[in-house]
Amino acid sequence: MKISFLGAAGEVTGSQHLIETDSRRILLDCGLFQGHRQESYLKNSWFAYPPDSIDAVFLSHGHMDHCGNLPRLFSKGFRGPIFCTSATADIAEIMLKDSARIQAEDAKYLARKLKEKHPPIEPLYSEEDVDGVAKLFERLDYHEWHELGDDVKLRFLDAGHILGSAIIEMKIKDQREWRHLVFTGDLGRRNLPLLRDPETIEGCEVLISESTYGNRVHEKVSDIKEELYQILDEAYRVEGRVIIPAFSLGRTQQIIYYLNELYNEKRLPHIPIFVDSPLSTRLVSVFRHHLHEMDDEVQAMMEADKDPFGFALLDYVSTREQSIALNKRKGAFVVIAGSGMCENGRVRHHLKNGIDNIENTIVLMGYQAANTLGRRLQQRDPKVKIFDRYYKVKAKVVQLSGLSGHADVEDFKWWYAQSAKLGNIGQVFLVHGEPESAEALAALIRDECDLEPIIPHYQQSFEV
Structure with missing residues (x-):
């Protein structure tokens, strides 16, 4: 059996791994490379194999760096099944439609900026390609073994990373011999809001494991709700607005859930809260549809509150006109809008209109990459550029950490130790991590594995 690592190898983007036997070619994930525009476009445009030669895709979850290049694969001839959980299929279709729309808009914008003789920049794929991909999704339940012919068996376990995320467990026959492989996808953390804890495995011959934070310990999740309460309480008293840039998938739903808990506890200040992101709103509908897949705390809440994503003070903004009207609103209110690093989306308009008021608060909820507006706010730059104009940063900037969906050192220790107790772990390949993170994780798990x-x-390819 041959395994080729065609993305998320030595980096944290573009997850894509090819498994080849004497009778099958199976792709684990088909994610977008994200980074510098030209380099990413070249990587995303090209496949290391004929797309129509792939028998099936096993998809771990709906983040773009794992599913985002499926429509390109389809446009180049792939027509096999894409196996995933039901929630992943719902999320991926929404995320891919949004990606196709953004690519089309970017292509039009660049066409106006490029010199006459420059070749046009084409989108990687269209909304029609996304429609084609959506028809290929094969929805499988967690925990059940599914026989895909007489030489492949597939089972999903809950990865605890985002709604619908899966650890992919495979038994594949190669040259008359059954092999046991596991792909973690993105392994989640324990005790995250909404999500069930990641499940462990019972050993395997080959393990392809993420390593994103193999050298880091996250802050505790437990303090986030209390910190949000303190921020909103102060905003209510000084009649300031709270601007929360948040990723549409996962982070926005977690924030709403915490605010809903505060409302149910009668601790939430009487302050209007607006979710100003059409993408987030569409994804909330998916979360509502899959409430039964969430953790025990959600199930307990639903005995008294049937909707963890709706309460009297919360409104979902749909139109552009409603979004613009928020910037003219007086008094205290909260607006949650994309994107999480403040690089695009409606949040930039809210920042432009609220950043120079000392009564306002900007709440950053996660990692802010270098050279983003979010990073410049995080490092407290006195002035920042928004829409080609500089603004003084007078608003208070608060960083709340602890909601990362990726396993950290403590989670990896627990997961590998528990999995190794239930069965031997053979050859481990560490992907989806910068070199220093992967090297640290390799040292951490060495005693739990049979091989280095x-x-x-x-x-790079390996025969196993």
Whole structure:
């Protein structure tokens, strides 16, 4: 059996791994490379294999760095099944439609900026390609083994990373011999709001494991709700607005859930809260549809509150006109809008209109990449550029951490130790991590594995 690492090898983007046997070619994930525009476009445009030669895709979850290049694969000839959980299928279709729309808008914008003789920049795929991909989704339940012919068996376990995320467990026959493989996808954390804890495995011969935070311990989740309460209480007293840039998938739903808990506890200040993101609103509908897949706390809440994503003080903004009207609103209110790093979306308009008021608060909820507006706010730059104009940062900037959906050192320790107790772990390949994170995780798990962990390079292949 041959495994080729065609993305998320030595980096944290573009998850894509190819498994080849004497009779099958199976792709684990087909994610977008994200980074510098030209480099990413070249990587995303090209496949290391004929797309129509792939028998099936096993999809771990609906983040764009794991599913985002499926429509390109479809446009180049792939027509096989895409196996995933039901929630992942629902999320991926929404995320891919949004990606196709953004690509089309970017292509039009660049066409106006490029010199006459420059070749046009084409979108990677269209909304029609997304429609084609959506028809290929095969929805599978967690925990059940599914026989895909006489040489492949597939089972999903809950990865606890985002709604619908899966650890992919495979039994594949190669040259008359059954092999047991596991792909973690993105492994989640314990005790995150909404999500069930990641499940462990019972050993395997080959494990492809993420390593994003193999060298880091996250802050505790438990303090976030109390910190949000303090911020909203102060805003209510000084009649300031609270601007929360948040990723549409996962982070926005977690924030709403915490605010809903505060409302149910009668601790939420009487302050209007607006979710100003059409993408977030569509994704909330998916979360509402899959409430039965969430953790025990959600199930307990629903005995008294049937909707963890709706309460009297919360409104979902749909139209552009409603969004613009918020910037003219007086008094205290909260607006949650994309994107999480403040690089695009409606949040930039809210920042432009609220950043120079000392009564306002900007709440950053997660990692802010270098050279983003979010990073400049995080490092307290006195002036920041929004829409080609500089604004003084007079608003208070608060960083809340602890909601990362990726396993950290403590989670990896627990997961590998528990899995190794139930069965031997053979050859481990560490992907989806920067080199220093992968190397740290290799040292951490060495005693739990039969063989020395391997950190593959981009496009490197191994016979196993």
